[in-house]
Amino acid sequence: MARTTPQSEYRHTCGYCAHEYTLAESATVCGKCGTHQGCRKIVCPRCSYEEAEPPGWLISMTTFLSNLRPVRELARGEQE
Numbered sequence: 227m228a229r230t231t232p233q234s235e236y237r238h239t240c241g242y243c244a245h246e247y248t249l250a251e252s253a254t255v256c257g258k259c260g261t262h263q264g265c266r267k268i269v270c271p272r273c274s275y276e277e278a279e280p281p282g283w284l285i286s287m288t289t290f291l292s293n294l295r296p297v298r299e300l301a302r303g304e305q306e
Contacts, residue, residue: 235248235289235292236249236280236285236289238252238277240270240272240273240277241277242273242275243273243275245270247270247271249268249285251271252269252270252271254271255269255270255271256268266278266279
């Protein structure tokens with residue numbers, strides 16, 4: 227079973243070393259084990275800590291909210 231997580235600019239923070247990385251960076255480290263695309267886990271490129279893959283809705287919501295941040299900052303700057 228292949229990953230179903232949308233590839234985006236979603237940045238995940240490692241629960242062990244607090245390193246922030248993208249899912250694409252995780253994919254470069256993942257695959258060194260024998261399962262190759264069936265485990266639904268992500269791997270920290272710094273410390274190799276494995277975590278469950280975040281759900282797609284969480285990634286979509288995080289991406290949506292991070293795209294709103296520049297719009298809000300721009301609106302505040304125009305009001306001042």
